[in-house]
Amino acid sequence: MNLSSLKPAKGAVQTRKRIGRGPGSGLGGTSTRGHKGAKSRSGYSRKIGFEGGQMPIQRRLPKFGFKNINRVEYKAINLDTLQALADAQQLTKIGIEELIQAGFISSKHLVKILAKGTVTSALEITADAFSKTAEEAIVKAGGTAVKR
Secondary structure: OOHOOOOOOOOOOOOOOOOOOOOOOOOOOOOOOOOOOOHHHHOOOOOOOOOOOOOHHHHHHHOOOOOOOOOOOOEEEEEHHHHHHHHOOOOEEEEEHHHHHHHHOOOOOOEEOOOOOOOOOEEEEEEEEEEEHHHHHHHOOOOOEEEO
């Protein structure tokens, strides 16, 4: 074997289709573009959302709603979750750090405590917001709800 005997594998190299070079080539005339229509013309590029002239779906459907740029989004944590965390780790104070370590939230989240479930032990809970019923339930159990 030497360099002069090397050649590509069989079927690896194909000759380029020479389109639009007369009827003898078999690829003349319409040059494989079919007859008429936008796709047969030079300079054609399909616009995003174009549906062949039919009214596009983004124009058929009505606009609705809006995105409030001032919305404050909280990660909701329920009382039963807090009670389970307190029981599992023998905690009396639950703050943002404990929730991050437990994997319920990340450091960038704001936390709101909601009233699903019950609190049986007196817990000091620190969060960004509390629902009224959650705050009442925490105080009723002998704990405190601290807004940070």
